[in-house]
Amino acid sequence: MVATVDTFMILQLVLCIAIVQVAQAQDFNVLNYGARGDGITDDSKAFSNAWKAACGSASGSPTLQIPQGMKFLLKPITFKGPCKSSTIHVQLFGSIIAPSNPSAWAGFDRSKWLMFEYVNGLILDGNGRIDGQGSAWWQLCGKALVFHATNNLKVDGLTHLNSQRNHISINGADTVVLSNLHISAPEESHNTDGIDISNSKNIQISHSNISTGDDCVAINGGSSFINISDMTCGPGHGISVGSLGKAGAFETVEDVHVQHCTFIGTTNGARIKTWQGGSGYARRISFKDITLVAAQHPILISQFYTDFTESSRLNRTITTNDLKVSEITFARFHGTSATPSAITFQCSSQGGGCTGLRLDHIHITSSTGGKTFANCSSAHGSYHDVSPRVDHCLLR
Known part of the structure; x- marks a missing residue:
């Protein structure tokens, strides 16, 4: 009996040791691969080696750990898959920073900084920071954090500051x-x-705060089944579909x-923008339960989007337009506009205009005490309980 108990206890001990070893093998701390985390030393090689080890691990869900209280200086780096495990976890509790001097990137591809590519089942979370170091890069660099062909991706809890250009780019992704x-x-x-989205589907964005110098979220070509909720946007250019074409x-x-979002001091609120000369469509799009605080153009559709160059201004009305805008709903908007133009539909008569627009329970007043108005061109749709009034310009 004693021998049996001893044997059982030994087996339990061996099992516990094995479990601990497996658990330890699943954690890949960048410090163990040579990272210094002093904000001065280039830790790119250490991160690359830690990623290769984690991505090459087939046991459980390997975790790449970026510890708190430290700053890791990284040059352009690609975390490439596919990985052996069906899921891989990156825990960011410290800070990742870019070099403050653009000359440090000489010889590197400046179109992207941190890129995850062909990595399925990626979870990136933590309360850490990604800091792109701001103004020195704005005219020089591209996307800060790129997810290309990363299906079943989850990103939660991060703070992302002062990107070189776009903060987060999602391209060619599903779910x-x-x-x-x-x-x-x-x-x-x-x-x-x-957040920029292109050629992707089944995207959910929620409970986030975005304040930037451009679109809070831009939904570009090839994208479908995008759901955005409970977001505060501002300053910035609002939530935009496009530009397209x-x-x-x-x-x-x-x-x-888009639902339950707040726009504070933005240049636009809910916006759809297309270029003259393009083709395709933007359809089945809705903005509902929107709060506005001094947004300059709360509701805007423009089929005459330009890059503001002299040539684009001169030619903006002379090209054809085969990019259809249809089945668009704006419902339950309330708040204030910083300009008189609360509702603007600049649609092209050459392509049949915008069709299937629906406005319901829209109440937008002036943030300065003045009047607000709606301006429509070649826009077709229906309305109920809308202020400012659209009955003079929205075609049935």
């Missing part, structure tokens, strides 16, 4: 959940979009739903 994000760059920063491109966006 993505972004939540509890804090994205910030100065209002005067150029092209610092919060630049340089005659065929582009499509459909099944986009």
Whole structure:
């Protein structure tokens, strides 16, 4: 009996040791691969080696750990898959920073900084920070955090500051959940979009705060089934579908739903923008339960989007437009506009205009005590309980 008990206890001990060893093998701390975390030393090689080890691990769900209280200086780096495990976890509790001097990136591809590519089942979370170091990069660099062909992606809890250009880019992805994000760059920063989505589907963004110098969220061509909720946006350019159809491109966006969002001091609120000369469609798009605080153009559709160059201004009305905008709903908007133009539909008669627009329970007043108005061109749809009035310009 004693021997049996002893044997059983030994087996339990061996099992516990094995479990501990497996658990330890699943954690890949960047410090163990040579990272210094002093904000001065280039830790790119250490991160690359730690990633290769984690991505090459087939046991459980390997975790790449970036510890708190430390700053890790990284040059452009690609975390490439596919990985052996079906899921891989990156825990960011410290800070990742870019070099403050652009000359440090000489010889590197400046179009992206941190890139995850072909990594399925990625979870990136923690209360850490990604800091792109701001203004020195705004005219020089591209996307800060890129997810390319990363299916079943979850990003939660991160703070992302002062991107070189776009903060987060989602491209060629299916099934993505972004939540509890804090994205910030100065209002005067150029092209610092919060989240850019292209050629992707089944994207959910929720419970996030974004203040930048460009779109809080931009939904670009090839995107569908996008759901955005419980977001505060501002300053920035609002939540935009497009721009679509630049340089005659065929582009499509459909099944986009934005709900329970607040726009504070933004240049736009709910916006759809397309170029003349393009083709394709933007359809089945809704903005509902929207709060406005001194947004300059709360509701805006423009089929005459330009890059503000002299040539684009001169030619904006002379090209054809085959990019259809249809089945668009704006419902339950309330709050204030910083300009008189509360509702603007600049649709092209050449392509049949915008069709299937629906406005319901819209109440927008002036933040300065003046009047607000609606301006429509070649816009077709229906309305109920809308202020400012649209009955003089929205075609049935």
